[in-house]
Every structure is written in structure tokens, then in C-alpha cells.
Amino acid sequence: MESRETIIEARAVEKHFVQPDGHRIQVIAPTDLAVYSGQIVALLGASGSGKSTMLRLLTGLTSPSAGEVLWRGRPFNGQIPNVSIVFQSFALFPWLTVLENVEAPLQARGTPAIECHRRALKILDTVGLDGFEAAYPKELSGGMKQRVGFARALVVEPELLFMDEPFSALDVLTAENLRHELLELWLSKKMSTRAIFFVTHNIEEAMLLADRIIVLDRNPARIRADFEVNLAHPRNRQAERFVELMDYIYKVLTQPKLEHALPSPETKTAAEGEPTPGKYPMLPHARPGGIAGLLEILLDRDGKDDLYHLADELVMEVDDLLPIVEAAVLLNFARLQEGDVQVTPEGRSFVEADILTRKVLFREAALRHALLLRQIERALRARSGHKLPDDFFRDILDEHFSDEEARRQLETAIHWGRYAEIFDYDANRKQLFLTETVERDQT
Amino acid sequence: MTKPILGRTIFHERTWPILVEILIFGAGLAFFYGLLVIAETWGGPFSPAAPISRSPQALPAYAANSLLRVLIAYLLSLLFTLVYGYIAAYNAKAERIMIPLLDILQSIPVLSFLPGVMLAMVALFPHSQLGVELGSILLIFTGQVWNMTFSLYASLKSIPQELREAARVYRFNWWQRFIQLELPYAAIGLVWNSMMSVAGGWFFLMACEMFVLGERDFRLPGLGSYLQTAASAGDTTAILWGLGAMIGIIVLLDLLLWRPVIAWVEKFKLEQVESASVPRSTVLNFLRRSMIVANLKRKVFRPLGDRANRYFERSIDRPNLPLGSPIWRVWAERALTVTLAAAIGYGLVRSGTMMAGLNRSEIAEIVSGAAMTLMRVMVALFIGAAWTIPAGVAIGFSPRLARVAQPLAQIAASVPATALFPVVLLVLVQAGGGLAIGSIVLMLLGTQWYILFNVIAGAMAIPTDLKEAASISRLRTVDRWRLLILPGIFPYLITGLVTAAGGAWNASIVAEYFHFKGQTLMTTGLGATISHATDKGNFDLLLAATIVMSTMVVTINRLVWRRLYRLAETRFKLEA
16 A cells, blocks of 8 residues: 555534624535545535535635634645546536637646647547547536546646536436546546545445545534445446445445444444434425325335335435435334334324324324424414414424525425425415315324 | 539539638728727827717718727726626625625716726827727717626626536646637627627717816717717718718627627527527528638637637646645735725715715705606606507517517617617607606616517516417406516516616606707706716716616616516426
8 A cells, every 4th residue: 555645624614604693604614624645535414415525625615614624734825726627517618619629727827829729639548538629618517528628737747636426417328438438547547636526425336436425414514424436347246345334435425423344344424413402493395296106115125125125226315315215214104223224003094094084193293393493383373363474483494404505495395384284375465374174084 | 512514513512612802801991990090090190089070981981980989988888897807706805895886887978087097098098099099989989888797797607507517527728728618608798798798888978978077078989979969960861871870880880790600609508408490690500611711710819829728727726725725815805995985985075075065956966857857757658668668568479560660670670779860859849848758768768678679578488378278268468468478578577678668767868858950858857967067177076876776777776677677587487
């Protein structure tokens, strides 16, 4: 093993956003992170977990609210070090040709025109875009645009290559192709880059590329796991160790508040897992229809299936599946055990009931287990007229979540409230109001 | 490319490009020669009230003069825009003052700047014609610059975050960022606003080339003066010649300047996929194929750009100073704020004393004038909307109709209404009407096109599936308008109405007060008060009337238009 050199080190970095009323929302909890040379590191987390913010902290694009980020032991001092970023939506300048886009970083460093030209042509050849120099980005497909993104990133021979969800805007086959080519470049040592750091929400992508995986919890962002993947390339998705690690990651992601042991003595760090006391529970962003659908599928398989297997069969991303699983677990319609999802008796009754009874069961479960819905229902009931403006609840949520997240929480709560016929929302008056319930026979 | 074999085609292949070169070279020569001639007259002795001939032979010279004035004013506007818009977009503290200031400046009619600008320029160049010319150019400038500045500011603030981050991470220096990111992103908005600005220049040309300031008579050789002189004398033939010349210049400008620029600026469109129909321009194609232009690019512009780049690149290697601005900067900011406050205070005190000198009848004139002009603006907007909404929707919904109607509307819109006004007045005076109605007609003529074009755009933007849903539900016409069409075009309609309202207020200064056939037609109105006060040299009245107009426009902006915009952005936005 070559000696590891620390290229970037983040010490106790935090990031807050201050809201107009002075309230601070913490996006990243005090975190230590180091990037060593010779590794591909993946930062894995669900959407909104602050991973893009973390990436920008490490590159120097944003500065931390507290703590410091050191580049080879020295603070940034406002300068950007020799790094490159590949962006999720390519970030190509639409009015420059492919060649001009790739030459731009070289021009920025004062390289003479002939040299710019030569190096740009060479790197375009390496990424396979030879012949497309005079094309404009709008004439290219998504995969080709990202190749230009890579060419532009690599033409300056950066010490560290950062990637912000580089393949999520591409279709599955193109993403697979590009991943393959990136790995080839890295393994054949054709790049002078010392390390690659990328951010993704795709667990499989992290497993396929990375030598080291860091898993982030969200709200606020906190490292839940940081371990090395010592599997040789090309990696086999069916290999036992691969599956083992995937399961482990799923567990960490679905139950971030508990400690999980890495299935092997080679654990880097398993961060402390005491759940923050009095933490306001987040409503998972899933629709009642989605929850019902998941439970129906599970019942088809005898009420129980492996999460990884399920996601694979449904060709779904973790991002889309996890919230539905979380919601089902929250409502006590399902249970998570060792990476397996299992339907509970309550869940079974829910699935087997007719439409109206489903609403009743959902209503009971929601009122019992979802704090936000309980709060809304109580508040509306207590008010004469049974009406309250949405800002009332938005203020409560603002205490615990960022603006954007508070809005989403309320949206999801309204969905659930409407389905369960607990309350409804008048968009014109911006008010929530209690639904008149017709007494139904409780079967 | 294979060379054709037939003799004839080879002949064509070779001479065609040469023809282009000759044309371009010739145009360049003519342009420089014209500049020299004009520069000679402008640098000549001070003759502010040159006699204006009404014969058509004088027209080419007059046209050239006016064209040059409008273009120089435009270039000045562009420079101002780049500096002001840039600072306002990037300096948060400055922004807080600069943008409201821009709002206020936009609401001040062109004539109100007249005394200050002219007196200053003539004082600077007392013995040369240059002072008067500069004054006229600056006046035209005040009618052109504000909307361009707003456009640049809005564009700079809406640059996508990722493009900015890419520029930062790849260490673009200030110049490279400007040339490769900011300017291209703002290009399309700037081009359309430039077209609007130059059109505004033509609109106010008459007022800016020939005017009375107190006891002084200013008459500059140009199309505007020609038209005004002809109108004053009631000389119909001259009026028509002048109108023809103006339309001719506008059409030429459109063909040689705007069409190629619009076609070129397509490449700055922020779209991911090429759109089906792209504007084309023959002139642009010629220019692209020309060797002269290509050589200019390679030998002159690119090395200049490289050199500029390298100069600015050196300036970013210095690491940023640690947190906390240097002492001198803090003190400079403080000094600036104090000076500004002092200047504003002084201005307020002076204006106060000036206005205190107003007598009862003048105050009454202002108040009644304000009410009348406000009413006229509203009537003009109403009438304009009443015909442009149905017409615009009809055109927007039918591509066949659009193909015919849009070019017609564009030609009609590009004729400056002030040039048409004498003809309109001739008809009105025959019919026995006065300026009370006539002013509304002029406001309409000048501003209805804004509403029309926006409504057409809005109607085109309504998605086909909404229209299909409406027809399947067999909605009655009333319901179709109520539920689909009016809500659909609402955001565009508001934009059109705001622009039209601003134009109407501005137009009031020429609409309510006009020299025609030896007499001065005027009607009660704020615009008339302003023009009249300028003519008579009553600066106190001018200042007071301007303040009232400006306050009204800004207040209506905040109370009415802003609310409607917010409604348009939330409830009536078409995307999810």
C-alpha cells in the first residue's frame, strides 16, 4: 500500500443558514472528514442530506460557519486550490463550442493559445469526443455533454477531482458506460489526479466505484459510517461481500439513529449513534398510494422481502424507495429487521380492506404515530371554526427544519390529511380546515 | 467541398464572395466619410438655431444627423448599462439605493431632464456646436437607458448557480467571467431591450432636436426638427416626405442591424435542445462568409481579447485579504454616504424653496393636470387592451394568421407615433376635435403595440392540451375566456400593460402639448404643464410637475403593478 497523504482535511466544520427571523437551521453538524491520496471516495446520502453542501465546503466554494478546511495542512485563504468539479447538470456554457468550453479553464490560467488548443484536443480525444470540437452543447446528447464536463475537469490536471452526482441526469446505460470509462482512466493511471471525491444518492454506484464510502445522515448532516471497500475491480454485483456491504449501507440509511456493526473487522469508524434527544420526527415524503402499493407488493411475496432485492426488482432508486419504507414503518404497517421489510398484521388489514376502510385505518395509524398530523388535528379541533392558516403550522415547522423542508413537510402532511379525511387545505385562502366526518360504522 | 464543373457556376462561386467584400468595404468607407463630415459640422461654431429647410433635398443630411445622434445615444446607454447594472447586481449595499433610484429615474419624462442637461452642456462648450449636439444626444439617452439597465441587472441576478460555480472553480478572472458568462447570458435580453430603446429614441426625436428653453430657441439639423417644422407650418407634403424618410431609415436599420443581431444572438439561448425554427438573416450570412470580417476577427479582436485576458489573469493571483475590509475602504464608503446624504439634502432644500415660490393657480394646474393625465392614461390602456386582447388572442391561436399579421404589426409598431401625430392632428382638426381626445389617440398609437405583442406571446404560450381540454368540454365562449384564455395570458398581459402605462405617461409630454400650424395646441394635463413650463422657462413649475408625475408613477408601480406581478407569478404561472 502506498503511503497515504492527506490532501484535504475538514476539522469540526459546521454549516448553518440563518433565517430572516434570526433562527438558525443547522445543515451540517460538526464533522471531521479527511480525503487521502490514491482513493476514490463516495459521499452517500439521501436528497437534502447536505452532501452537496459538504462537497462545496471541501472545494472552497463555500466557507464553513464554524471549523476549518485545510488543504495540505494550510487554510484556503480565499483561494481555490487546483481542483475540478463535474456537475450534475453539466454546467457547460451553451454559447461556447465543445472546444471552447474545454479550453476555458486553461485560458483562465493564462496558458498561451497554442498550448490551450493542443491540450484541449488531447483530452477530448481521451474522453472519446474526437471530431466534436466545433459542436455546441445543445447539439449533444446527455452522455456526451457529461464527457465534455469530464474533459473540462481533467484538462487542467487537477490534484483532486470532485463530482456532484455526475451520472444522475443520465439514463442507466449511459451512466454505466461513463462509470466504466472513468474507472479505466483512473486504474490505468492515465490521470494525474491524486484522488476522486464524489457525491451520490445511488448506493450501487458508490459500491461500484469507490474505495471508501462515507454515509451521511440528514437533518443535520452527520457521518454515520466511514469504511473502506477492499474489492477488486471490476466489481461483481452478485459477489457475497458486495451484497453484504450493500445490506449494511441500507441498514445505516434506514435506521440512522442506531449503531450498526460493519460485517467484518475492517471498520474505519462507526460514528456514535445516540439519537439526539427531543428531536422533532420527520415525516417521510411518501404518498398513501405509494405506501399501499409497497405493502401490496410485499404481500405478494409472503409479506416479507429483502430491501436490496426489492429495489432491484422494482428498478427503483434508494431515494424513491426509502421514504415509502420509512412511512410504512412509521405507521406500523411494516417492520424492518436486518435489512428485510416485513408486513405487520396492521399492514395486512390495511391492504386487504376496501377503499373506505383503508382510509379509516390510515387515519387511525396516522393520528397515533405521526406527530405532525396529531398536532394539526388537535390544533384544528381546539379552534372554534376549525380553521387555521398554513403559516401557523409553517412557523412550528420552521423551528426544526429549513424553509424548504418545512414546506415539504407540510405538503406531505396535507396529502396524508386529505387522504385520511382528517383535514383539507384551501389553497386560495391558504387555510387548513377540519373535514366534516360522517360517522361511519367501524368494522 | 467539391468544385462544380460547369463554367457558369464556377464564375458565380468566385465573384459572389468578392461582391460581398466590395459591399462591406464600400459600406465601411461611406460610414467613415459620413462621420468625418458630421464631425466637422459639430465641431464648428456655435449656432443653436439653424434654419430648418422643408425641402426634401435636405432630408438625407438630416436623416444622417439624426441617425448618428440616436446611435451615439444608444452607445452611451450601453456603456451606462454595463457599468450601472453590473455594480447594482454585485454590490448588495449599492443595490439597495441603485435600483429604487433607477425606478424613479425611469418615471421622469425626457423633457424634465431638458433644462439641466442643455444648460450644463452649453455651459461646458459655449462656443462650439458640440455642446448643443451633446445636449441633444444626452436627452435621447435619458429616453433609452433605463429599460436596458433593468434588463442587464435582472439577467445578472438570474445566472444559474452551477454556471457561476463552474466559473469560480475553474478560476475565471473578472474579464473572462464577463466575456464568457455574464455578457452572453444577458445578451438576448439586452438585444431586445436595445431594439426597444432605439425605437424610443425615434419616438422622442422631435422633442430632442427642436425645443424652446426659456428665451433660447434650439434647432438642430435633423429629421425631428424637419418634422416639427413641417407640422408647425402645416405643410402636408413635407410631413409626408419626412415620414417616408423616417420609415426608410427604420426599415434599413432593421434589415442591416437588428435582424442579423437577433439571428446571431440565437447562440446565446440557454436551451438544451435546438429549437425547430430559428431566425435567419441574409446579412448575417454575408458577414459570416466575408473574408474581411474573418481577418478582422483573427488579426485584431482575438489577440486583443487574449491580451486583455492575460492582463486580468495576473490580477487574481493575489490571495484574498483575511476577513474585514481594509481601513481605507470603510472610510471611503463613509465619506461617500455622507456626501450623498449632503447632496440629497441640498437638493431637497433647494427644491423646497423653488416650489414654495409657486402660486395658487400653478398648484391648481398641477393637481388638475395630474388627475386628467391619469385618467387619459387609464382610458388609453383600456381602449388599447380592448382591441389588442381579442386581436392578439386570435393571432396567437392561429399560426396562419400569425404569419401574415405579425410582420404587419411589427412594421406598424416601428413607425414612431410622434411622426404620425401631425397627420392624425390634421384629420382631427378637420373633424373639429381637440387635443383632449387627440392626446389619447397619440398615447394609444405609441403604446398599444406593447400590449398586442405580449398578448400574442401569451396566447402562443398556452399549452395545446389545455386548449383541447377546453374544446372537448364544449365550453361556451364566455367560459372559455373566463377559465382558459384570460388566466392563461395574464402574466404576459400584465407585462404589456406595465410597459404601455410607462410609455403612455412618457408620451403625455408630447401628446398634450403640440405646435401645429403656427399655434400651440394644448389641453389640461401634467404632460402639457411640463412642456409648457419648459417652453416658458418656468423651472419651478417644471420641477414641481415632474416630482408629481414621478411620484404618481412610482406609487402606482408599487401598489398596483407589483401586486399584479406577484399574482401572475403564483396563481397564474403555467408550469407546475
